[in-house]
Amino acid sequence: MEKKEVVPLIKEIIRTSGVIDPMMQVKEVIPLFQQDSDLLGVPLVKDGKYIGYVTRKNFFSKHLGKPFAVELYSKKSIFILKEEFDLSMGSDTDVNMALEKLLMIDPALEIDAFPVVDDGKFTGSVSVADLMMKVSNTQNSLLDTIRKMSERIREEITQASRIQNDLLPDPIFYFKSLVLGAGLTTSTEIGGDFYDYFVIDDNKIGLVIGDVSGHGVQSGMVTTAAKASLHTLVSMGVTTPGELLTKMNTAILQTARQSLLMTCLIALIDLEKGEIIYSNAGHNFPIIFRRVHQDVQFLEEVSGFPLGFDSDTQYTEYSTQFYNGDTLFLYTDGILECENQHGEQFGYDRLREAFKSTINFHPNEMRSILVKKAVEFQGSEDFEDDVSMLIAKTE
Numbered sequence: 001m002e003k004k005e006v007v008p009l010i011k012e013i014i015r016t017s018g019v020i021d022p023m024m025q026v027k028e029v030i031p032l033f034q035q036d037s038d039l040l041g042v043p044l045v046k047d048g049k050y051i052g053y054v055t056r057k058n059f060f061s062k063h064l065g066k067p068f069a070v071e072l073y074s075k076k077s078i079f080i081l082k083e084e085f086d087l088s089m090g091s092d093t094d095v096n097m098a099l100e101k102l103l104m105i106d107p108a109l110e111i112d113a114f115p116v117v118d119d120g121k122f123t124g125s126v127s128v129a130d131l132m133m134k135v136s137n138t139q140n141s142l143l144d145t146i147r148k149m150s151e152r153i154r155e156e157i158t159q160a161s162r163i164q165n166d167l168l169p170d171p172i173f174y175f176k177s178l179v180l181g182a183g184l185t186t187s188t189e190i191g192g193d194f195y196d197y198f199v200i201d202d203n204k205i206g207l208v209i210g211d212v213s214g215h216g217v218q219s220g221m222v223t224t225a226a227k228a229s230l231h232t233l234v235s236m237g238v239t240t241p242g243e244l245l246t247k248m249n250t251a252i253l254q255t256a257r258q259s260l261l262m263t264c265l266i267a268l269i270d271l272e273k274g275e276i277i278y279s280n281a282g283h284n285f286p287i288i289f290r291r292v293h294q295d296v297q298f299l300e301e302v303s304g305f306p307l308g309f310d311s312d313t314q315y316t317e318y319s320t321q322f323y324n325g326d327t328l329f330l331y332t333d334g335i336l337e338c339e340n341q342h343g344e345q346f347g348y349d350r351l352r353e354a355f356k357s358t359i360n361f362h363p364n365e366m367r368s369i370l371v372k373k374a375v376e377f378q379g380s381e382d383f384e385d386d387v388s389m390l391i392a393k394t395e
Helices: 028-035 057-061 067-073 095-105 127-167 214-235 239-256 348-359 363-378
Strands: 041-046 049-054 112-119 122-129 174-176 178-185 192-201 205-210 262-270 274-280 287-290 295-296 318-321 328-330 387-394
Touching: 028 041, 028 057, 028 067, 041 057, 041 112, 041 122, 049 057, 049 112, 122 127, 178 239, 178 363, 192 387, 205 214, 205 239, 205 328, 205 387, 214 239, 214 262, 214 348, 239 262, 239 274, 262 328, 287 348, 295 348, 348 363, 363 387
Parallel strands: 049 122
Antiparallel strands: 041 049, 112 122, 174 178, 178 387, 192 205, 205 262, 262 274, 274 318, 287 295, 287 328, 328 387
């Protein structure tokens, strides 16, 4: 259990002293201060009740600072020299609140002490210097606590990031005539993107890419929930893209409760039939390279809302041909939305041309080149959003 930081109370720095009658003459008070150099001030008490306070500093510098002042005030009652403002505080006031009150009444901190009064009775005096030192020590202790908490949070975030990366499958995978290359570049320690793939049988493999709105721990939790639900469904025999998205939608709704959404695309590649069956939950359009036509196309069908938006959404499936030499490119919008110094986005056109220019490389090299081109475009290696890619190429 985390130890709670306790702010000290001013009763921890009280100095005790005697009290005087408010009718005592000024000339009788002077010796009290002269005989006790540590006396911060004198409390004025009548019939056991606190009625005022005279600080050492104001007594000598403000009231008796002029030669004639001693003669003027010597036979008058000390009551007429009591502090103008009520500076008293209760002994259970914490030091931070005490300093706040003191600064409101005396912003220049001209006084050097103030009385502590509980239920109308004088308890003792507090030196402003002691108060400042206590506050300083408290702040140092607080800063040390914050530093330790920050270190712990950083360690936990690093661990969470490591776990999240460990949940991603290998970036290179071979499945019969198909070669996969994948990767994730996060903009923060914990990303909101994820990619995955799963083998269904000797000829079929499923590809998944998703993008949660936002970043950080909560987004990471949603991606973890999506991945967990995906593999649970696949192990139960659910393999069609539309049904997978429909059931994953339920898991995202239960995890994020509509506070976060996830765009997601699932593509099922059947190598025997030379076909892709896919379903798109609000995700970026996949790109496919057709070797026969030496052309790049966008698969622009969208099946439904992002996951986590509506519990009743059903996701439609679409199909397209996928022959030897064709390449399928799945990605998140982090690469589309990166901007150069002129505020221009990388966009679909640049992405299509960049993708086409890499088509003769291994999928993993294609991904690296595409990231490099985006970095060169924006002039920075730091992306504002996560950048994920999953490339499948038949040979």
